[in-house]
Amino acid sequence: MMSIPTPHKPWAMTPRELLYPTLLILASALATFFIVANTGFAGKLAYAAVFFTLSSLSLFFLKLRTVGQQAAIDSLASSFMLTAALLVFLPVASILFSTLQKGLPGLHPSLFTETMFSASYLDPVENGGLLHAIVGTLYLILLTVIISVPTGILTALYLTEIKGPGSRFIQFTVQAMSGVPSVVAGLFIFASIIIATPIKASGITGAFALSILMVPTVTRTAQEVLLLIPNDLREAGLAMGATQWKTVSTIVLPAARNGLLTATILGIARIAGETAPLIFTIGGSDKLNLNPFVDYQGALPFYVWKGLLLGTPESIQRAWTGILVLLVLVLGLFTIARVFGSRKVGK
């Protein structure tokens, strides 16, 4: 019986090798404080810029000395990529932070049990609540998903699977649609439905307006996902005597399942916080309305908009808390979708 040596990773950095880069980064941080304190640079941005320049340059020269020119350029490119990634992360973190910071003080239990029917936005924040807006937003998301996801996925299937007549025109239209300003979507529904037909402003007209925004997002993403499914799979299905629909429904769609879920989530993300399309279409009621087909409804973005518009400390506090609730609600929906959506997909 031979003895088995312990597995190791000769390519991994040893603590010794990590020491120099770590020291250099620490030194860059110290030098940054020194430079910002003693020169004309000022502000947070200056810290970031000086620190990035110093640390990436010092790592560059370390590699240049220890390995060579090409490795040094490689390290510089890595530094740039890391910085870009951090730049993307920064606004997200700062949005989360300021929402929590400004929204939390207005959080109280009756937010989730009361409406603004008997309270004013100018009242102390303990009066009234946003149950009507939460219910409205949930209805809006549900109805918009019911309208947009099938429409979007079926359109994507037409464009990728059937590639029938008019594909190029539809493709062009979908692309153009994704550039429609959201307020135009609202105005369009207002003009074409609320004024021109007996249907009055309500939850469903709001969902129509949001669908104009969501359909192109879902379609485009679903299309990209479907194009990633290898053609071999389709051919394997067709070669067993399946019709195109059977192949698509039993092979292509399940294979694309996770990606289609992502398409849906991206679509929801696109519309959940939209205010402009709702201004003309949902009515913005302050009382609880459980029927999205009759009468005005409220919505969280609408509530936030109203609060900010009034401009008193109380109403602005309400707006921030509304943003916080909207953020948590949307994140919660995404988590649920991810957990349930990826459960059945094995490795």
Next chain:
Amino acid sequence: MSSDLEAKGVHAWFAKHHALADVSLTFNTGSVTALIGPSGCGKSTFIRTLNRMHEFIPSAAMAGEVLLNGQDIYEKGIDVTKIRLQIGMVFQKPNPFPSMTIGENVLSGLKLAQLKSDNKDDLLEECLVRAGLWKEVKDRLGAHAGGLSGGQQQRLCIARSLAVKPKVLLMDEPCSALDPGSTLRIEDTIRELASSMTIVIVTHNMQQASRISDYTAFFLSDGGPGQMVEYGDTSNIFSNPKDKRTEDYVSGRFG
């Protein structure tokens, strides 16, 4: 005979899975060594430890040494790109760069590794001649590589690896996606290249191993990690194997 590449007690793991155990092999300059064995016996894993491609899999780990002219290629502080420059690789599926012309493909290594060449035209011709492709493509060097047949594409990939003048060429089932005619052309190419460099080839085709290789190593996994069962002159492995399992495999009784 000088030995160019030497593996000493090489083990490989993927996370907890011990994929390859204790392989020691010496590859001599000017020889072709074939690695044969059924799927999952660790041949490809082994060949990828020889030019440090193994480490691209995040869960990978290894033990042992690989020496190139006496120097451990896993040594600390070594420039891994220089190692891969000397130990080239040809993959199972032909993979010419789609955005480049035939000529650009062959010379792409110069650009990628930032090498200089005094006379690119000569180098281009030399590589294509050595890969046995010159006659077929000399009039369309400016055409895109996608228009070539599978066999031509694979010879283009061989020519591409030759342009950076590697000492060793690793080939991971280079003919498994090709028709017999193209396979034969590539085998001729391999035989011609062998005079000046070290070639290690993984193959599922035993006739191919017996046609082109000087030495053969037989790998097998009995459910545990893959191991090298037997190594020797190709003629001995095929006509007079010492191990019963080798005999069963080369005579086609399993695998």
